[in-house]
Amino acid sequence: MPELISEHACFGGVQRFYRHDSTAIGLPMRFSVFLPRVAPGALLPAMFYLAGLTCNEETFPTKGGAQRYAAREGMILIAPDTSPRDAGVAGETDAWDFGAGAGFYVDATTEPWRQHYRMYSYILELHALVLRTLPVDAERIGIFGHSMGGHGALVLALRNPDLFRSVSAFAPIAAPTLCPWGEKAFAGYLGVDPEAWSRYDASELMRMMQAPFPQGILIDQGLGDKFLATQLRPEVFESACALAGQRLELRRHAGYDHGYYFISTFMEDHLRFHRENLG
Numbered sequence: 308m309p310e311l312i313s314e315h316a317c318f319g320g321v322q323r324f325y326r327h328d329s330t331a332i333g334l335p336m337r338f339s340v341f342l343p344r345v346a347p348g349a350l351l352p353a354m355f356y357l358a359g360l361t362c363n364e365e366t367f368p369t370k371g372g373a374q375r376y377a378a379r380e381g382m383i384l385i386a387p388d389t390s391p392r393d394a395g396v397a398g399e400t401d402a403w404d405f406g407a408g409a410g411f412y413v414d415a416t417t418e419p420w421r422q423h424y425r426m427y428s429y430i431l432e433l434h435a436l437v438l439r440t441l442p443v444d445a446e447r448i449g450i451f452g453h454s455m456g457g458h459g460a461l462v463l464a465l466r467n468p469d470l471f472r473s474v475s476a477f478a479p480i481a482a483p484t485l486c487p488w489g490e491k492a493f494a495g496y497l498g499v500d501p502e503a504w505s506r507y508d509a510s511e512l513m514r515m516m517q518a519p520f521p522q523g524i525l526i527d528q529g530l531g532d533k534f535l536a537t538q539l540r541p542e543v544f545e546s547a548c549a550l551a552g553q554r555l556e557l558r559r560h561a562g563y564d565h566g567y568y569f570i571s572t573f574m575e576d577h578l579r580f581h582r583e584n585l586g
């Protein structure tokens with residue numbers, strides 16, 4: 308059972324922070340949950356939010372601005388940390404784009420990362436955990452995220468459409484095998500195997516599929532985002548969706564940068580998108 312670290316009244320519900328011993332990671336992990344007011348016995352739709360580089364389980368509840376809408380619509384919000392912490396790997400806090408705070412939602416296969424850096428499996432473990440411990444409707448779970456977390460959300464959803472029925476992203480790293488952040492992370496966590504890289508690249512996965520999300524995928528991207536051309540590459544994912552016949556709404560917004568002012572501006576649109584998809 309997860310241990311409740313703190314609980315705060317929020318829009319008629321509660322914002323909670325939990326710690327638990329993760330089997331996938333082999334270490335304690337933290338995650339946050341927004342739980343709206345819920346009638347006894349009722350099961351609610353739930354959203355997983357995966358955050359980006361340098362973030363943790365607090366980033367989304369403190370900066371995302373999602374709770375007001377989630378409270379109104381009766382949606383549970385779950386936000387995990389972005390990597391193991393204090394895993395005892397030499398150099399794990401040396402860089403902000405690799406190691407701690409930068410798990411990239413992959414299961415590492417290389418030494419010394421492979422024992423604990425297993426964020427792909429961790430998200431699946433957390434999915435099962437919240438079904439056991441919170442009033443979540445298993446048929447109505449969606450996933451979204453930002454930047455590294457947008458990449459994670461797309462990959463988790465494309466590989467597990469039975470678990471995550473709806474997917475969207477803010478400024479995702481949309482083609483990680485073609486950008487410096489992804490190249491660094493995948494080389495470090497996965498080694499030189501191109502097959503392994505492809506399994507964690509949303510654009511590569513989409514090219515091999517036939518419209519896995521008929522209700523569509525929503526992506527918002529700021530045009531004032533300094534990472535857009537070099538790291539994010541949404542146009543690669545857009546082409547892959549066209550090839551796969553996947554409906555994609557890729558909205559490009561003049562003036563918005565990569566940060567949480569951008570994300571919170573469009574947060575309600577994403578929650579509404581998922582609410583409508585999940586029913």
Ligand SMILES: N[C@@H](CCC(=O)N[C@@H](CSC=O)C(=O)NCC(=O)O)C(=O)O
Nearest residue numbers: 359360361362403453454455456566567
């Ligand atoms: N330190 C970096 C900037 C790090 C950064 O922008 N992190 C983003 C996610 S980037 C991709 O995953 C983020 O969400 N930061 C948290 C925030 O509150 O904005 C640099 O020096 O550029």
